[in-house]
Amino acid sequence: AQSVTQLDSHVSVSEGTPVLLRCNYSSSYSPSLFWYVQHPNKGLQLLLKYTSAATLVKGINGFEAEFKKSETSFHLTKPSAHMSDAAEYFCVVSDPPGSYIPTFGRGTSLIVHP
Amino acid sequence: AAGVIQSPRHLIKEKRETATLKCYPIPRHDTVYWYQQGPGQDPQFLISFYEKMQSDKGSIPDRFSAQQFSDYHSELNMSSLELGDSALYFCASSSRILGDEQYFGPGTRLTVT
Numbered sequence: 001a002q003s004v005t006q007l008d009s010h011v012s013v014s015e016g017t018p019v020l021l022r023c024n025y026s027s028s029y030s031p032s033l034f035w036y037v038q039h040p041n042k043g044l045q046l047l048l049k050y051t052s053a054a055t056l057v058k059g060i061n062g063f064e065a066e067f068k069k070s071e072t073s074f075h076l077t078k079p080s081a082h083m084s085d086a087a088e089y090f091c092v093v094s095d096p097p098g099s100y101i102p103t104f105g106r107g108t109s110l111i112v113h114p
Numbered sequence: 115a116a117g118v119i120q121s122p123r124h125l126i127k128e129k130r131e132t133a134t135l136k137c138y139p140i141p142r143h144d145t146v147y148w149y150q151q152g153p154g155q156d157p158q159f160l161i162s163f164y165e166k167m168q169s170d171k172g173s174i175p176d177r178f179s180a181q182q183f184s185d186y187h188s189e190l191n192m193s194s195l196e197l198g199d200s201a202l203y204f205c206a207s208s209s210r211i212l213g214d215e216q217y218f219g220p221g222t223r224l225t226v227t
Contacts, residue, residue, distance in 0.1 A: 043220040100210070107156050
């Protein structure tokens with residue numbers, strides 16, 4: 001069985017400061033892990049994915065995430081927040097061949113202050 | 115690059131009416147997923163199709179049905195609509211060969227009055 005826990009429902013940062021959105025997972029196989037971003041009333045956009053290649057994954061818009069198997073974590077980071085980063089972020093795990101259905105975290109709302 | 119297309123983008127229906135939502139996946143993607151997202155909620159998986167066959171079923175009400183056609187587009191049919199069905203409905207597509215990341219459409223906002 002697979003599960004995802006996003007440890008913070010809201011994260012508030014000032015523009016220009018680092019961003020850390022935390023995600024822990026559990027899976028039975030070798031998971032695929034994803035981060036998606038959703039701006040208000042928009043669809044979900046893939047930020048980055050991990051699929052057992054390099055453990056540090058670089059995504060779009062300056063985001064990156066590090067897969068740490070020992071900690072079962074896949075935290076999302078960005079060195080410097082921009083106002084346009086304010087959105088909802090979802091950590092997602094899928095666990096083929098056990099399941100092709102992804103499991104979503106509950107989401108973290110990123111608030112960026114000027 | 116082509117993206118997932120959903121229509122309509124907005125739909126307003128009355129209670130007990132029916133609604134049909136359409137999804138056109140990215141070309142050569144073999145899997146289509148439907149999700150329901152209520153206000154402030156994460157997307158809830160409804161149903162998926164792999165190569166035009168129903169693959170997995172999630173929390174889809176019996177009042178809803180879906181199918182995937184020979185051209186790979188999919189339709190979600192919703193009957194006896196209830197106020198609680200008001201939500202954003204997303205379609206996503208993926209390819210098990212190219213990688214299992216899902217690409218989401220812009221969503222259909224359904225409002226039931």
